[in-house]
Amino acid sequence: xxxxxxxxxxxxxxxxxxxxxxxxxxxxxxxxxxxxxxxxxxxxxxxxxxxxxxxxxxxxxxxxxxxxxxxxxxxxxxxxxx
Amino acid sequence: xxxxxxxxxxxxxxxxxxxxxxxxxxxxxxxxxxxxxxxxxxxxxxxxxxxxxxxxxxxxxxxxxxxxxxxxxxxxxxxxxxxxxxxxxxxxxxxxxxxxxxxxxxxxxxxxxxxxxxxxxxxxxxxxxxxxxxxxxxxxxxxxxxxxxxxxxxxxxxxxxxxxxxxxxxxxxxxxxxxxxxxxxxxxxxxxxxxxxxxxxxxxxxxxxxxxxxxxxxxxxxxxxxxxxxxxxxxxxxxxxxxxxxxxxxxxxxxxxxxxxxxxxxx
Numbered sequence: 001x002x003x004x005x006x007x008x009x010x011x012x013x014x015x016x017x018x019x020x021x022x023x024x025x026x027x028x029x030x031x032x033x034x035x036x037x038x039x040x041x042x043x044x045x046x047x048x049x050x051x052x053x054x055x056x057x058x059x060x061x062x063x064x065x066x067x068x069x070x071x072x073x074x075x076x077x078x079x080x081x082x
Numbered sequence: 083x084x085x086x087x088x089x090x091x092x093x094x095x096x097x098x099x100x101x102x103x104x105x106x107x108x109x110x111x112x113x114x115x116x117x118x119x120x121x122x123x124x125x126x127x128x129x130x131x132x133x134x135x136x137x138x139x140x141x142x143x144x145x146x147x148x149x150x151x152x153x154x155x156x157x158x159x160x161x162x163x164x165x166x167x168x169x170x171x172x173x174x175x176x177x178x179x180x181x182x183x184x185x186x187x188x189x190x191x192x193x194x195x196x197x198x199x200x201x202x203x204x205x206x207x208x209x210x211x212x213x214x215x216x217x218x219x220x221x222x223x224x225x226x227x228x229x230x231x232x233x234x235x236x237x238x239x240x241x242x243x244x245x246x247x248x249x250x251x252x253x254x255x256x257x258x259x260x261x262x263x264x265x266x267x268x269x270x271x272x273x274x275x276x277x278x279x280x281x282x283x284x285x286x287x288x289x290x291x292x293x294x295x296x297x298x299x300x301x302x303x304x305x306x307x308x309x310x311x312x313x314x315x316x317x318x319x320x321x322x323x324x325x326x327x328x329x330x331x332x333x334x335x336x337x338x339x340x341x342x343x344x345x346x347x348x349x
Contacts (some may be wrong), residue, residue: 025347041201043109046200047199047220047222049222049260053264059262060118
């Protein structure tokens with residue numbers, strides 16, 4: 001079960017991802033596949049996970065990301081740990 | 083041989099510290115060639131140790147320290163050989179890598195792993211043989227072997243148990259989850275955290291500090307503080323080989339190798 005993320009949490013994630021992967025922020029949509037939009041693989045996804053954990057000061061087990069490929073669902077998972 | 087430039091790793095002595103640099107693309111996967119070159123290093127180590135007070139192991143690759151065993155090679159060997167021959171090959175590989183890991187673990191000088199990025203499986207095991215782990219903020223640790231129907235085979239469980247509380251070891255192994263450097267320091271695995279990209283610099287500073295003290299005293303203290311669990315390490319090889327024979331392992335390896343999606347390293 002996931003907790004709906006606040007707009008603030010979702011925006012922080014989108015901003016962080018855009019800045020780190022050097023993609024224009026407006027290209028990132030909450031509901032699209034971020035592997036495709038960012039052009040990243042699983043090693044880079046783990047890198048993003050580490051940055052998000054540091055940013056939000058949380059621990060997010062990577063098995064919680066199973067099947068997650070859009071920012072909104074990722075934000076819900078993070079919100080549940082805040 | 084004070085200097086060596088290989089295809090998967092290189093070493094040189096810098097300011098009294100042996101620096102062993104891993105550089106096999108894409109992420110220092112440990113297969114036959116890396117094993118051969120690690121064996122060369124283990125053979126050279128006693129002589130190198132005469133001219134050094136510390137050993138630093140690090141990676142020059144952006145992706146991380148090491149993603150662990152070369153699963154593609156392991157899968158390929160399983161396809162090319164009959165089951166008995168494949169199993170013999172696996173046991174032989176494990177015995178050889180254990181020999182290298184044990185030599186590093188027992189090295190008569192202070193050993194420091196300077197890690198960043200992906201430090202998974204066999205790569206994590208390589209860091210664990212060192213006396214001190216310096217990790218940068220982007221380091222991520224994992225024992226994902228259960229995802230493949232295996233256990234860590236390069237000495238990970240006995241060494242993890244040596245350093246951490248058993249409850250944490252069970253969580254990490256049974257969930258196969260990866261964890262970041264803050265968690266790693268919290269559980270006592272990592273003793274120093276570096277800013278992103280700074281692990282080697284901090285490892286060098288640590289090596290310099292270590293070099294101020296008498297080497298024989300340090301070696302004696304290390305041997306006392308850090309016993310090598312030889313019996314458990316042998317038992318780990320037996321358990322790994324028992325598990326390897328099962329069909330679930332071939333399927334797990336196939337899924338990893340044939341995964342064309344972006345997510346092979348995620349659970």
